[in-house]
Amino acid sequence: MRVLLIEDDALIGNGLVAALKSAGMTVDWVRNGLSAQEALREPAYAIALLDLGLPGMDGMAVLKAARRQGAETPVLVITARDALEDRVAGLDLGADDYLVKPFEVPELLARMRALMRRRAGRAISRLSTREAVLDTGTHEFSHGERTERLPAREYALMQALMERPGHIFSRSQIEERLYGWGEEVESNAVEVLIHSVRRKFGKGVILNIRGAGWMVPK
Ligand code: CA
Numbered sequence: 001m002r003v004l005l006i007e008d009d010a011l012i013g014n015g016l017v018a019a020l021k022s023a024g025m026t027v028d029w030v031r032n033g034l035s036a037q038e039a040l041r042e043p044a045y046a047i048a049l050l051d052l053g054l055p056g057m058d059g060m061a062v063l064k065a066a067r068r069q070g071a072e073t074p075v076l077v078i079t080a081r082d083a084l085e086d087r088v089a090g091l092d093l094g095a096d097d098y099l100v101k102p103f104e105v106p107e108l109l110a111r112m113r114a115l116m117r118r119r120a121g122r123a124i125s126r127l128s129t130r131e132a133v134l135d136t137g138t139h140e141f142s143h144g145e146r147t148e149r150l151p152a153r154e155y156a157l158m159q160a161l162m163e164r165p166g167h168i169f170s171r172s173q174i175e176e177r178l179y180g181w182g183e184e185v186e187s188n189a190v191e192v193l194i195h196s197v198r199r200k201f202g203k204g205v206i207l208n209i210r211g212a213g214w215m216v217p218k
Contacts, residue, residue, distance in 0.1 A: 001156050002177055003112075004048040004073065005029045006036040006062070008055055012101070016049070019105045024139060024152035028180045033057025040066035044176040045073045047112055050095070052079040060093060067094035074119045076111060078103070113137060120163070127162035129218055132205065134162045143201040150197075153178060157193050161206065161216045170213040190214075 003020055007013040008031045020027045028045075030036050033056045040048060040062070052059035063075060077095045091098070097115050099108060113136060117125060125137040132143040139155045140147055150158060160177040161169060171190050178193075179185050186192070194206050194214060206214050 001046045001159055002026045002028070002044055002180065004036075004039050004042075004045040006031075006039075006048060006054065006059065007051040007078070008032065008053070009051070012051075016108075019108070023109055024155055026156065026178060026180045026183075031055075033059065033062045036062045037065050040071045040073055040075075041069060043072070046177075047074045047076060047116055049108075049112075050075050050077050052077060060089065063095060064093045074115050076108075076115055078108070127159070129162065129165045129216055132162065132201075132216065134158050141201070143205050146201055148200060153193055154197050157190075158197065158216075161214065165216050166218040168209050168213045168215045174214070 001024070003025045005013065005016055005020070005027055007016065007029065013029055013031070017027050017029055028039065030039050031054075033054045036050070036054065036059075037057065039045075050059050050063060054062065057065075059077070059079070063077075066073075074096045075094065077098045078101060079098070080101045096119070097111055099111055113125060116136075125135060127134045127136065132141065134141050134155075136159065138149065140149050141155070141158055156178050157174065160174060174190050175185055178190075194208075198205055204217070206216055208214055
């Protein structure tokens, strides 16, 4: 899962990047309003964490501009400003939820999961098809008789595919979901991941649609 972190404070930013990565996420970190506005227009992010006090362009203005331009990324505002009017204004401008600093990482992760579930219109933290179930809380994947907790990249791959069973994802669409900016991606990285998942769960878990990409069956 790819996360956009918008935060100018180096200490908080470094802490959040480390926490999110150890929770198995890919993180792109921007530190000012203009880069944030640009990044929010990219559809690759599952969620954005937005600090309000930013240099150059205030977080509220970033959010307002991004929503006006049609950006649909779910946004969780993380801010020290806990005044009620700020919260209300932020929600009016298109934030999906709020978390007031300082907060504990487990609460942040739980809010992120809840927000993404709401966005996907699901009440439970599971993605399922006829053959497979992916638990987005524990990262456990079941297919047929077998259940295993997936390592971070394999989880990210299966999450992307399981969100749209029957939809064919191209290599570049998968890479976009799995890797951050400036990350070296080996040309066969996606195949290696898919091979690893198939080795554990069987060939039918991910179908190769020749010349087009991959999908999980509905
Ligand atoms: Ca700040």
